[in-house]
Amino acid sequence: MTDRGVQLGTVQETLLIPLYGRAVENRKPEPALRDPRAEEMVEAITEAIDYDFARFDGLPSLFGSVLRTSLFDRWIRDFLVAHPDGTVVEIGTGLNTRYERTDNGRARWFELDLPDVIELRRTFFTDTARRQMIAASVTAEEWAADVAGGADGPYFFSAEAVLPYLDEPEVRHVVDLIAERFPGSLLALDTAGPGVVDTQDTHDALSKVEARIQWSCPDPAALERWRPGTRLLASHTLTTLPPELYDSLPGAYQEMLTSLAAQRLSKVEDYRLSLLRLTSRISQP
Structure with missing residues (x-):
């Protein structure tokens, strides 16, 4: 996407889908989450480049992205309850506003994305003593040194809608880098x-952008075998969310998810949201 001062690569353009999803959700009388900043950013981008967000209107994937964000938010809140002075690293941060929704006033935050995304992000956000943007590819190693040198652990890494766009060797490299x-x-x-x-x-949303998923992962439990000692702590589809999250959703959304679960669509059941605890031990060939 390129126009009047805003330039994003093919994969980077996908960040606009969850941004718009949160903006649309914020307008609803009973939303799954509130995000007024998302509305502000959508309006600003529309005015700046006349981006056609309307092509995503009514797509089920918008709501799916909101559910994914809600679950990641919950995992980070739980982490910060257990580790109030911990460090959160958002890989592929895009125009996410997770800091605004979940920060506890004590944690250290790093927001990592490619240089063109960080350039756009800096038009809406600024670094602070506890919050720092890093312009780098997740497959590079320099960003890890910045994080390690800038904050102590424990660490929570959030990679939302990022790793599927890499190929498997790149994903393995990223997992190894974080674990080591x-x-x-x-x-x-x-x-x-x-x-x-x-x-x-x-796909309802991906068919409207040029980016394509590269990494196929039929079962996230396979990641445990990449590094012995790594544990899959949780894994959910959008129709098998944790009860505490499901119960917090508006009734209409609960009914929708119950109906969707009964259909057992492969497009839904093959997409999973997972939480891993990583180990430094490397598997032997």
Whole structure:
């Protein structure tokens, strides 16, 4: 996407989908989450480049992105309850406003994304003593040194709608990098199985952008075998959310998810949200 001062690469453009999802959700009388900043950013981007957000109107994936964000928010809140002075690292932060929703006033935050995204992000956010943006690829190693040198652990890494766009060797490299530099850290990520990857050309949202998912992961439990000692702490589809999150949703959303679960659509069941605890021990061939 390129126009009048705002330039984003093919994959980076996908950050506008969850941004718009949160903006749309914020307008509802009974939302799954509140995010007034998302509305402000959508309005500003629309005025700056006349981006066609309306092409995403009514798409089920908008609500799916809100549910994913809500679950990641809950995991981070739980982490900060247990570790009030911990460090949160948002990989592929995009235009997320998780800090505004979940910060406890004590934690250290790093927000990592590619340089073009950070350039756009800096038009809406500024660094503070506890919050720092890093312009780098997640596959590079320099950002890890910045995080390790800038804050003590424990660490929570959030990779929301990022890793599926890498190929598997790149994903393995990222997991190894985090595990080696930050052993014992938590990693929240989403994975897409064949039911998503093989149908993305007709996907309600992905079909409207150029980016394509590269990494197919049928079962997140496989990540435990990448590094012995790594533990899969939780793994959910959008229709099997934790009870505490499901119970907090408006009744209409609960009914929608119950109906969707009964259909057992591969596009839904093959997309998972998972939480890992990483180890520094490397598996032997």
